[in-house]
Every structure is written in C-alpha cells, then in structure tokens.
Amino acid sequence: MKRSILCVVILLVALCAVACGPKREATEEPTVTPTTATVTATPTVEESTPTPTPTEVPFTPTPTEEVINNDGVPEDSGCFRIKLSGNKEDHFLTTRFCYIESEKYFLLLDKDLDLPGDFTKQMDMLVDALEEVTGLSYIPDYKPDGMDCSTVHFGYDPWREMEYNNKIPIYIFVDREGQNLISYASNMHAVFISDELTSEEVWNSIPSFRDNPYRRMNFIDYYPIAHELAHTITLRHGWYTKIMTEGSADYFAEKALKSLSDKSTDFAESLSHQMFLTAVRDNITPQNAEKMFTADYLNLSHAERGDEYTLGRMICKYLAETYGDSFFKDYAKAVSEEGFPMEAGASGLWFNYSEANAIRQAEVFKSLFGDDVFTKFGEWYQKQR
Numbered sequence: 001m002k003r004s005i006l007c008v009v010i011l012l013v014a015l016c017a018v019a020c021g022p023k024r025e026a027t028e029e030p031t032v033t034p035t036t037a038t039v040t041a042t043p044t045v046e047e048s049t050p051t052p053t054p055t056e057v058p059f060t061p062t063p064t065e066e067v068i069n070n071d072g073v074p075e076d077s078g079c080f081r082i083k084l085s086g087n088k089e090d091h092f093l094t095t096r097f098c099y100i101e102s103e104k105y106f107l108l109l110d111k112d113l114d115l116p117g118d119f120t121k122q123m124d125m126l127v128d129a130l131e132e133v134t135g136l137s138y139i140p141d142y143k144p145d146g147m148d149c150s151t152v153h154f155g156y157d158p159w160r161e162m163e164y165n166n167k168i169p170i171y172i173f174v175d176r177e178g179q180n181l182i183s184y185a186s187n188m189h190a191v192f193i194s195d196e197l198t199s200e201e202v203w204n205s206i207p208s209f210r211d212n213p214y215r216r217m218n219f220i221d222y223y224p225i226a227h228e229l230a231h232t233i234t235l236r237h238g239w240y241t242k243i244m245t246e247g248s249a250d251y252f253a254e255k256a257l258k259s260l261s262d263k264s265t266d267f268a269e270s271l272s273h274q275m276f277l278t279a280v281r282d283n284i285t286p287q288n289a290e291k292m293f294t295a296d297y298l299n300l301s302h303a304e305r306g307d308e309y310t311l312g313r314m315i316c317k318y319l320a321e322t323y324g325d326s327f328f329k330d331y332a333k334a335v336s337e338e339g340f341p342m343e344a345g346a347s348g349l350w351f352n353y354s355e356a357n358a359i360r361q362a363e364v365f366k367s368l369f370g371d372d373v374f375t376k377f378g379e380w381y382q383k384q385r
C-alpha cells in the first residue's frame with residue numbers, strides 16, 4: 001500500500017473561472033500527504049533493498065532516433081517531442097519539458113526524469129490491460145474539455161499549447177522540492193509524481209529523499225500509475241460513489257498488473273510489493289452493508305482515508321465473482337443513463353457524493369444485482385475474514 005491510498009480523484013471542472021477555486025487547494029493538498037502511509041509502507045522489504053547505484057551513463061539520444069519534428073520549439077515549451085528507443089537498457093534523461101505521443105495517451109514530461117527506453121511500451125501494455133479488465137474504452141464517446149487549467153500542473157503548464165484530442169494526457173512530475181507531492185487523476189487526465197523516474201542527480205539533491213532509500217524502489221512501481229489510469233478510464237464513463245471510485249481503481253489496478261505480471265519484472269514487482277487488505281475497521285455485516293455503502297465515508301478527512309479503498313475493492317471482488325467481469329461496465333452504463341451529476345464535496349475539490357446521491361447509487365446497484373445485493377455482500381464479506 002505504499003502509495004495506493006495517497007491518490008486522490010479530483011473533480012476538475014474545465015472552465016478556468018470555476019477551476020480557480022480548486023487551483024490553490026490542489027497545490028496545497030499534496031503537502032498534507034499522510035506521512036504515516038509512506039513511513040509504514042512495507043518498511044522491512046523496502047529498507048532491505050536499497051536503491052542500487054546506477055551503472056549506466058544516462059542515454060543520449062541521437063536526433064534522428066529520439067528527437068523529432070522540433071524545429072523552432074521554444075526552450076520553455078513542453079511541445080518538444082521525443083521518442084524512446086524501445087530498449088530497456090537505454091536511458092533518456094529529460095533535460096527540458098517534453099512529451100511523447102502514443103496511440104492512446106500523451107506523456108507530458110517534467111525535466112530531470114530518467115526514463116528507461118521501454119517505458120512507452122510498458123505504458124502501452126498497461127493502458128491496454130486496463131481497458132481489457134474494466135471492459136471500458138479509454139475514450140468511447142467522450143471528448144474532454146480544454147486542458148488549460150494550471151490546477152493540474154502544480155502552478156505551471158509548459159504543455160498549454162498541446163492538442164490532446166481524445167487521448168489521455170498523462171503528466172509525470174519530479175518532486176524537486178521534496179514536498180511529498182501526490183499523484184491524482186480525473187476523467188480528463190492522470191498526474192504522477194514518480195520517485196523511481198526522478199533522475200539520480202535530483203534525487204540525491206533532496207536530503208529527505210536521499211537519506212530514506214526505502215522511498216525509492218529498484219524497479220518502476222506501476223501500481224500507482226495503474227490506479228490513477230484506472231480512475232481516468234472509469235470516470236470517463238460515469239460518476240460513482242467514493243467507495244466505488246477508489247475501490248474500482250484499486251481492484252482494476254491489481255487485476256491489470258496480474259494480467260501483465262509475466263510481461264516484465266517491473267509489473268511483477270509492482271504487484272508483489274502491494275499489500276491488499278481484506279477488511280476495514282468497521283465490521284461489515286449483512287445488516288449494515290447497505291448503510292456503509294450509502295454513508296460512503298463522507299466524513300473521513302484526507303489523512304484518515306483508506307477504508308473506502310478496501311471496502312470498494314471488496315465490493316468489486318464480490319460482484320466480479322458473483323455477476324461476472326462485466327459488473328463494472330454494467331454499473332457505469334446504468335449510472336450514466338441515470339444521469340448522476342458530477343458532484344463536489346464541501347471543499348469543491350474532492351470526489352464526495354452527497355448521501356442522497358449515494359442512496360440513488362445503491363438503488364442502481366439493487367436494480368442491477370438484485371435487491372439483496374448488500375445483504376449477500378455482507379455474508380460474503382464475513383466469510384473472507
């Protein structure tokens with residue numbers, strides 16, 4: 001669970017005028033990252049596997065191979081296109097803002113990232129796997145609105161001139177001030193802060209990072225990436241309760257990585273380092289399961305979050321076992337047809353449905369999976385413990 005509970009889903013309202021409120025909060029929120037989640041995350045394993053000293057000199061691209069169509073691109077623009085070699089052994093060190101375009105997404109890259117040459121290949125596989133396990137297309141009939149809101153860029157946007165069309169903008173940032181910035185996602189985009197992809201030089205310039213080797217895996221941890229991309233893909237098909245939003249992202253991230261675990265050691269390691277809990281602090285019973293669902297952990301502060309991930313993931317697991325793999329696709333279709341609104345919580349930023357809408361979502365569940373779905377889930381949950 002190193003970072004799985006750190007992610008947030010942000011309701012990014014495309015209109016800049018509306019987004020000005022969330023802008024400040026998005027910048028501030030990462031600074032209150034629940035440090036306990038990081039500190040307590042698999043400490044034994046992490047501390048026993050310190051980051052190895054890199055033996056390779058950063059790969060320098062040849063212009064014909066890796067840097068393309070960039071005549072006249074200003075130095076401070078992110079519209080500088082690169083292409084990775086495809087070989088895992090190669091490294092591409094980003095010395096300026098740039099991007100990579102793939103079939104289904106754009107990677108929008110900060111400076112000082114150290115990318116393995118096969119990174120795009122791995123990301124391609126991950127997006128494909130997420131579509132497969134969710135049963136949802138990354139972009140079926142949805143066209144994201146403009147992306148000209150600096151909320152998503154921690155205050156700067158060198159990619160503002162980019163045209164994303166229907167592809168997913170995936171931002172990868174370096175936490176160069178050591179602020180413990182966190183990854184997040186919306187229906188439009190996904191934003192990652194990657195420890196493993198941060199260049200050795202920048203990493204070693206931040207004492208709190210350099211002196212805590214457990215922070216940095218010796219593989220690329222695709223779990224948080226899978227979790228956030230699962231958000232983007234599922235949210236492009238509907239709005240869900242907090243439990244179902246976070247639970248489905250965890251459930252599908254795990255499932256996608258399982259399906260890829262024989263494709264690369266990074267995927268296998270990402271999966272094996274996750275700790276998937278099977279119980280929440282409240283005892284879920286046949287009697288209270290529906291009430292827990294509709295309460296939706298609305299009153300949890302950010303630092304106390306966590307149970308919604310576990311409970312939601314267990315609900316997904318139960319539904320998949322009982323109704324088949326299309327359960328989420330059916331649920332997404334039903335809530336979409338019901339016309340659930342995008343609804344922000346008190347902060348205007350976090351994805352919190354009101355109880356009234358959570359109750360409506362429970363009714364959707366019953367119409368899809370039977371009136372006794374919550375009772376049956378409570379019974380199943382008790383058997384898992």
Ligand SMILES: [Zn+2]
Binds near residue numbers: 007008228245246249
């Ligand atoms: Zn999440």
